[in-house]
């Protein structure tokens with residue numbers, strides 16, 4: 001089969017379309033004929049050697065796929081064969097990928113493979129930062145950085161659906177229009193003056209109840225300063241680099257808390273099930289949109305990375321596998 005591999009870390013050009021052996025499902029696993037592979041910011045960090053750096057090379061990138069089950073391993077019901085599914089599955093920039101049976105989520109008929117490929121990594125992250133970590137509720141306010149990105153657009157919609165007021169940061173007017181279209185009440189451009197002052201001005205001087213920060217180094221200071229008394233900052237990414245070390249002393253004045261979320265932390269199975277089902281239902285019933293910002297062919301993985309890490313994309317980036 002064909003897959004996108006890299007033999008050394010580096011610029012997007014290290015990604016090569018290569019012929020590799022077809023994977024064979026082991027007990028408890030299925031094989032998915034991939035139709036769409038999700039591209040995530042973390043994939044660009046892996047390729048650059050900033051994340052998951054101990055995994056041996058060459059390596060096939062990717063961590064999620066949508067497609068059709070075409071083979072099952074020992075102990076797995078053959079009823080899966082032919083079903084449209086999505087799964088968290090590593091090495092998904094490929095024509096075929098292996099996933100454990102318990103990872104499979106059946107794709108609702110009205111959801112395309114491309115949309116499905118945006119449902120798990122970014123959808124689950126958005127769901128857990130808004131609900132599990134953020135505990136966001138009606139009447140509260142939330143500041144979402146990188147609001148027009150994959151996780152950002154989903155987090156906006158989930159926050160609006162609980163009745164929160166959403167402020168989002170973006171790097172361009174076009175991204176701002178999209179964030180507003182998906183529900184953001186206020187959009188702030190990074191370059192337009194002091195971010196903290198603008199957040200305080202829009203919240204009557206109080207600040208926001210929750211900040212969702214995936215940008216890190218360049219937003220950290222204003223994220224902390226923008227919190228209301230008893231507010232909560234959830235860190236979940238470092239797109240601009242790692243934030244400075246946390247000074248606990250700085251948290252006392254407003255009694256705020258800082259936490260972090262990682263999708264790969266083992267989650268209680270019931271929480272996992274609830275989050276996945278909630279996402280599937282919201283998307284199937286049209287209340288949650290996976291906005292496709294860039295859909296390219298598998299062979300164009302390097303271009304997808306170039307645009308994603310160059311801040312040139314909005315919403316979900318997907319590689320289509322014909």
Ligand SMILES: NC(=O)c1ccc[n+]([C@@H]2O[C@H](COP(=O)([O-])OP(=O)(O)OC[C@H]3O[C@@H](n4cnc5c(N)ncnc54)[C@H](OP(=O)(O)O)[C@@H]3O)[C@@H](O)[C@H]2O)c1
Pocket residue numbers: 039040041042121122125146147148149150151152169170171172175214215218236237238239240241261262263264308309310311312313314315
């Ligand atoms: N903790 C977890 O388990 C988990 C899971 C999934 C994703 N994440 C993190 O969540 C974030 C969003 O992921 P995503 O896949 O949805 O990506 P994305 O938001 O679609 O793309 C990243 C965005 O970050 C913003 N950004 C700000 N400073 C940047 C910089 N110096 N370089 C590049 N981008 C910068 C850009 O938006 P603007 O142009 O508007 O600034 C860019 O579009 C990433 O940081 C990712 O690592 C974490």
